[in-house]
Amino acid sequence: MQAPEFAVEGANVLVTGASQGIGQAIAETFAAAGADVAICSRSMDRVGPVADDINEADVSGRAFATECDVREREDVAAFFAAAADELGGLDIVVNNAGGEFIADFEDISEGGWEAVTDLNLGGTYRCSQVAGEYLRTSEGGDGGVIINMASVNGQHAAPGESHYGAAKAGIIRLSETLATEWADDGVRVNCIAPGLIQTPGVAETLGIDESDIPERGETYRRIGYPEEIADLAVFLGSPAASFVTGETYTAKGVPRPGNSMSNDLGLK
Ligand SMILES: NC(=O)c1ccc[n+]([C@@H]2O[C@H](COP(=O)([O-])OP(=O)(O)OC[C@H]3O[C@@H](n4cnc5c(N)ncnc54)[C@H](OP(=O)(O)O)[C@@H]3O)[C@@H](O)[C@H]2O)c1
Secondary structure, three states, X not given: OXXXXXXXXXXXXXXXXXXXXXXXXXXXXXXXXXXXXXXXXXXXXXXXXXXXXXXXXXXXXXXXXEEOOOOOHHHXXXXXXXXXXXXXXXXXXXXXXXXXXXXXXXXXXXXXXXXXXXXXXXXXXHHHHHHHHHHOOXXXXXXXXEXXXXXXXXXXXXXXXXXXXXXXXXXXXXXXXXXXXXXXXXXXXXEEEEOOEOOHHHHHHHOOOHHHOOOOOOOOOOOEOHHHHHHHHHHHHOHHHOOOOOOEEEEOOOOOOOOOHHHHHHOO
């Protein structure tokens, strides 16, 4: 008889885009579970306080923060090197930084297309490639874990999200491919595909008021909470998921057809 192996205590976890929203919740949840975290965003003024809060909290995980723009290869390389140095190696990498704007396909300029695909898919490509330098092992056995933030919009089409949906679908296929290419190096690669989650980014885009949202656990027919995605990330990072790779885990409450953000706002 064996107890489940959900523990991530002592793991070294890197999370991109952790100054707010899902990335912040992932960093805090790993730290609360006893993992040390290295976090980044484009602004030290924004990500620094998240690390300070973790370091001042009554949790055993420690936090290190630095500025890094995942669109810049040099930033990414420097962030991973500093994180590995500061934490003493890396075990789990969460490629979370991402974002979008909603627009009809015919209105998306070259620049708009490039901005969304380069942040989401390009950032995941860049960070995964650099992550491989730290997570792959030639010794057999466990290397590390990569968790990529996809979206239900990468699984199902939704109006206004052609650029974002294409990028997130690309992240899913990239992750599946990496899971096969790096299997012998002991690296597991999985995606999380959230439905609509209450974060500052989404609130800003859609004008959602937090007071309109039911309590976590009250119903499945609601907007999700960042912590509900963070819990899934901890599972995927843990030894309990040792036979899980190349998969995409969806977390969206009650299934709704045509999962576009605008449809979800009605939460029908
Ligand atoms: N919320 C949802 O409903 C939802 C649903 C499906 C998927 N997702 C995905 O989940 C992830 C997080 O979403 P969220 O709603 O939490 O987003 P959010 O509230 O907009 O936060 C995005 C985070 O990414 C950082 N960031 C943005 N551009 C960056 C860059 N170039 N380099 C480094 N960091 C950058 C931001 O920090 P700074 O501004 O300080 O740089 C911030 O910490 C994204 O990949 C998103 O596509 C979200």
